[in-house]
Amino acid sequence: MLAIRDLAAGITGRRILNGINLEVGSGEVHAVMGPNGSGKSTLAHVVMGRPGYEVLGGSVTIDGVELLGEPTWRRAQAGLFLALQYPIEVPGVSLEEAMEEAVAAGGGERRSVPAAVTREATRIGLDERILARALNVDLSGGEKKRNETLQLGVLRPKFALLDEIDSGLDVDALRAVARRVEEATEEFGLGVLAITHYSRLLRELRPDVIHVLSQGRIVDSGGPEMAEELERTGYAAYGTTDGQEPSPGPAPAEADPFADPLA
Amino acid sequence: MSAAAAPGGAGGATVATEALAHRRKPLSNFTSDVAGALPGPDWLRRRRLGALERFQAAGLPSESEEIWRYSRIDNLDLDRFAPATPRGADGPSGVPSGAADSHLGEVMEALGDRSALVLVGPDGSVEADVARTVASQGVTVGLLSEHPEGAELLGAIAGGAGAKGADVFVDLATAFASDAVVVDVPAGVSLEAPVLVGHWYAGAAVAHFPRTVVRLGPGARASVVEHLSSSQDDVLCCPVVELDVGDGAALDYTSIQRLGSRAWQLGYQGSRVGRDASLRSLAAALGGYYARLRTDSHLVAAGGSAQLMALYFGDHQQMHDFRTLQEHAAPKTTSDLLFKGAARDEARGVYSGLIRVRKGAAGTNAFQTNRNLVLSEGAHAESVPNLEIEENDVRCSHASAVGPVDEDQRYYLESRGIPPEVADRLIVLGFFDDLLARSPVPALRQPLRRVVAEKASAPAPSGGNDR
Numbered sequence: 010m011l012a013i014r015d016l017a018a019g020i021t022g023r024r025i026l027n028g029i030n031l032e033v034g035s036g037e038v039h040a041v042m043g044p045n046g047s048g049k050s051t052l053a054h055v056v057m058g059r060p061g062y063e064v065l066g067g068s069v070t071i072d073g074v075e076l077l078g079e080p081t082w083r084r085a086q087a088g089l090f091l092a093l094q095y096p097i098e099v100p101g102v103s104l105e106e107a108m109e110e111a112v113a114a115g116g117g118e119r120r121s122v123p124a125a126v127t128r129e130a131t132r133i134g135l136d137e138r139i140l141a142r143a144l145n146v147d148l149s150g151g152e153k154k155r156n157e158t159l160q161l162g163v164l165r166p167k168f169a170l171l172d173e174i175d176s177g178l179d180v181d182a183l184r185a186v187a188r189r190v191e192e193a194t195e196e197f198g199l200g201v202l203a204i205t206h207y208s209r210l211l212r213e214l215r216p217d218v219i220h221v222l223s224q225g226r227i228v229d230s231g232g233p234e235m236a237e238e239l240e241r242t243g244y245a246a247y248g249t250t251d252g253q254e255p256s257p258g259p260a261p262a263e264a265d266p267f268a269d270p271l272a
Numbered sequence: 273m274s275a276a277a278a279p280g281g282a283g284g285a286t287v288a289t290e291a292l293a294h295r296r297k298p299l300s301n302f303t304s305d306v307a308g309a310l311p312g313p314d315w316l317r318r319r320r321l322g323a324l325e326r327f328q329a330a331g332l333p334s335e336s337e338e339i340w341r342y343s344r345i346d347n348l349d350l351d352r353f354a355p356a357t358p359r360g361a362d363g364p365s366g367v368p369s370g371a372a373d374s375h376l377g378e379v380m381e382a383l384g385d386r387s388a389l390v391l392v393g394p395d396g397s398v399e400a401d402v403a404r405t406v407a408s409q410g411v412t413v414g415l416l417s418e419h420p421e422g423a424e425l426l427g428a429i430a431g432g433a434g435a436k437g438a439d440v441f442v443d444l445a446t447a448f449a450s451d452a453v454v455v456d457v458p459a460g461v462s463l464e465a466p467v468l469v470g471h472w473y474a475g476a477a478v479a480h481f482p483r484t485v486v487r488l489g490p491g492a493r494a495s496v497v498e499h500l501s502s503s504q505d506d507v508l509c510c511p512v513v514e515l516d517v518g519d520g521a522a523l524d525y526t527s528i529q530r531l532g533s534r535a536w537q538l539g540y541q542g543s544r545v546g547r548d549a550s551l552r553s554l555a556a557a558l559g560g561y562y563a564r565l566r567t568d569s570h571l572v573a574a575g576g577s578a579q580l581m582a583l584y585f586g587d588h589q590q591m592h593d594f595r596t597l598q599e600h601a602a603p604k605t606t607s608d609l610l611f612k613g614a615a616r617d618e619a620r621g622v623y624s625g626l627i628r629v630r631k632g633a634a635g636t637n638a639f640q641t642n643r644n645l646v647l648s649e650g651a652h653a654e655s656v657p658n659l660e661i662e663e664n665d666v667r668c669s670h671a672s673a674v675g676p677v678d679e680d681q682r683y684y685l686e687s688r689g690i691p692p693e694v695a696d697r698l699i700v701l702g703f704f705d706d707l708l709a710r711s712p713v714p715a716l717r718q719p720l721r722r723v724v725a726e727k728a729s730a731p732a733p734s735g736g737n738d739r
Binding site: 059082086097108164 | 679683684685686687688689690691692695699701702703704705
């Protein structure tokens with residue numbers, strides 16, 4: 010079980026998460042919905058341990074093992090995976106070598122990786138030609154999200170945080186990503202915490218539980234039917250309007266800011 | 273030990289003054305007697321003495337000169353070194369071998385087939401092994417002193433003779449080099465496999481003056497790889513390389529510098545590219561304590577092109593220092609420079625480059641890019657690009673950057689479960705990847721990647737500069 014308890018966090022002295030409580034069991038799909046500025050991305054990055062965020066209290070555990078205080082890579086090795094909203098370009102580093110290092114660091118077999126990459130690429134519909142490129146370099150928005158999902162399939166984590174995996178996706182790609190994630194819940198008992206602004210993802214990736222995040226708190230939880238309701242009424246019922254969520258880095262944009270690390 | 277590095281607690285300015293003081297004294301190890309005693313034909317002996325006179329008149333440069341800014345030249349106590357004693361005088365002769373020098377061995381293995389192998393030892397002894405099929409095409413690989421046109425070939429590009437802006441260390445090298453390696457490929461001849469020249473230097477406080485002259489006749493094609501390595505002795509090494517690419521010829525030139533961590537290098541590489549000819553060069557600087565390479569590329573006839581690349585990676589107290597000139601003296605010439613460096617621990621990287629477009633060189637394309645990764649707080653890199661354009665119809669650009677590993681990239685890799693030190697190694701390898709992909713000799717890509725990976729993943733030193 011992935012358990013988030015009383016998680017409070019912020020950035021540069023500004024409090025963004027005000028005590029989050031969530032429990033995701035193996036094989037379950039949970040969705041966290043909320044307007045811009047409600048703390049959705051902060052939640053994902055704080056759980057993953059991105060530098061720049063300040064944890065003010067609470068705990069995050071997988072099967073009872075505390076993750077807060079551990080570096081990001083150890084959280085990943087403990088079974089956590091984050092599909093980024095804006096996957097970062099890493100020039101000159103291939104998908105395969107990154108996956109090999111990740112698998113090797115967890116004590117797995119490097120030589121199992123190429124076949125796993127090929128298999129997952131077929132499943133998610135990513136061309137070999139794209140696999141030969143450096144990580145996320147010259148990939149379209151949809152290709153990047155398929156690529157994140159491919160990595161999830163290779164690494165087989167216990168729990169996956171999907172941060173706005175539906176942004177920048179066409180319907181076909183959305184469907185392919187959602188199908189692969191759903192299959193993972195059955196294949197290896199993946200627990201999913203899907204963070205999204207829109208309900209369209211949830212029509213493809215049918216969640217067991219939906220949570221509404223507002224002003225850094227879970228203000229409501231319920232069954233899949235909540236998605237349709239939110240679609241109709243918006244987040245106004247929760248007394249919030251869209252705002253800007255601060256992030257530690259430069260503001261992400263679809264025109265990629267990470268294309269050149271030194272420019 | 274040089275004066276500047278001596279303990280004594282004096283202030284920086286005083287130390288610098290002391291370091292420079294010995295420059296006013298006449299040199300006792302680099303005299304006309306020593307140069308005059310070197311063997312060779314008369315023309316070469318005369319050439320040496322002329323070069324020595326120019327060197328003595330110019331004196332050693334100092335860091336106050338722009339082209340020596342950021343360098344360690346003020347710390348060079350030249351007279352601490354003595355020129356290598358040529359073979360036959362005393363001491364054992366010995367050329368390197370792949371077995372004795374593991375760095376060279378790796379390169380030999382990676383290259384596989386060779387057109388020729390030349391091995392140069394610390395005493396200047398040379399062994400050349402030229403494939404019969406290559407020799408039968410009129411290709412000469414051997415000693416310059418034995419080449420019928422040796423006198424014309426030597427210094428044809430590295431100037432000397434008071435050429436404007438000539439490097440004093442070219443004159444020093446000309447004065448004290450016992451001979452040179454020449455690779456002469458006649459018109460129209462294409463060499464399939466590369467020519468490998470391996471230099472090995474050793475001996476405490478010994479100065480070495482390796483010299484290489486490559487000439488490609490019109491329409492010829494060749495690839496030359498030079499490998500420089502040394503013992504852990506505090507050697508001084510002043511390699512001078514002259515590359516003459518005839519009209520319509522294509523030369524690939526790669527140098528791999530893996531000197532020991534106490535070695536000084538003051539190197540010069542000059543090229544002249546003819547009409548519709550092309551040069552591709554890659555300098556990999558990985559060793560040395562202070563390793564400088566000045567690269568002057570002259571595009572002298574219409575349609576010539578030069579692709580100039582360098583990869584450098586310093587650790588511990590190393591300094592890699594590059595000064596480049598892309599000179600366009602003829603119309604429709606192209607130069608494309610990509611120098612990429614990394615520095616960790618307390619290492620230093622210096623890049624300073626000039627694109628000069630002469631009047632009349634219309635239709636020139638000239639590009640210059642220098643990027644540096646700084647991997648430790650104590651490491652440092654300088655990047656100084658310059659343009660000097662005397663013609664209107666040109667396309668020129670320069671870009672330079674110095675920065676640390678991108679935190680977002682590291683986070684992304686970490687979020688897959690990759691430990692940060694592994695993530696950094698991947699990012700450093702990735703940083704050099706585009707450059708290595710353009711390596712004139714694809715077979716050298718893997719060995720160079722391996723050295724970069726080793727350097728990137730070595731543990732940080734626990735203090736002191738011993739390796």
